Amino acid sequence: KNEVEQSPQNLTAQEGEFITINCSYSVGISALHWLQQHPGGGIVSLFMLSSGKKKHGRLIATINIQEKHSSLHITASHPRDSAVYICAVSNADKLIFGTGTRLQVFP
């Protein structure tokens, strides 16, 4: 079993829909990261959080340390949100990555 699990693996949505991507982990962590990867490979760090909730524009990330679970929400989704979203946890001195959620938003 992977130490970081994401669901769903693939997600399609219509423009304007509310989207939720989930991340569960089984190891102790000091922080959790949400990353966005567009076709071509470049990765952008969206959030780093260790408790509670963070918001940036239409993106919201939450984490529940007791339940070892985090969610990434996208409100009013747009085709430009189409990308792979990756959850990563800071464990000891390294990052452990989930396998990613591929999101496609259609107009």
Add this chain to the structure above:
Amino acid sequence: KAGVTQTPRYLIKTRGQQVTLSCSPISGHRSVSWYQQTPGQGLQFLFEYFSETQRNKGNFPGRFSGRQFSNSRSEMNVSTLELGDSALYLCASSLGHSVNTEAFFGQGTRLTVV
């Protein structure tokens, strides 16, 4: 301010050869981490350098090595290339330890081993 720059962007090598990839971090960042991304294994941590010292290493064979220079630029080297080394190699820079500070990623180097 300039982002993280990786060179080259694309590379084709023959099995058995060696390769060196370069990463220039954001100015002022002292930590550089390297990652391998393959369709089968996803993203995996290779190693992290901070102030010219290797801070941590992932579970990769000794053929994978790296170094960091005094200007924080980093190189990673893979010797005796195998077909399975074909991957996207990403580096990320951060002000402090990569696991606890925001990481800024480069565009990656896509290595194909034939």
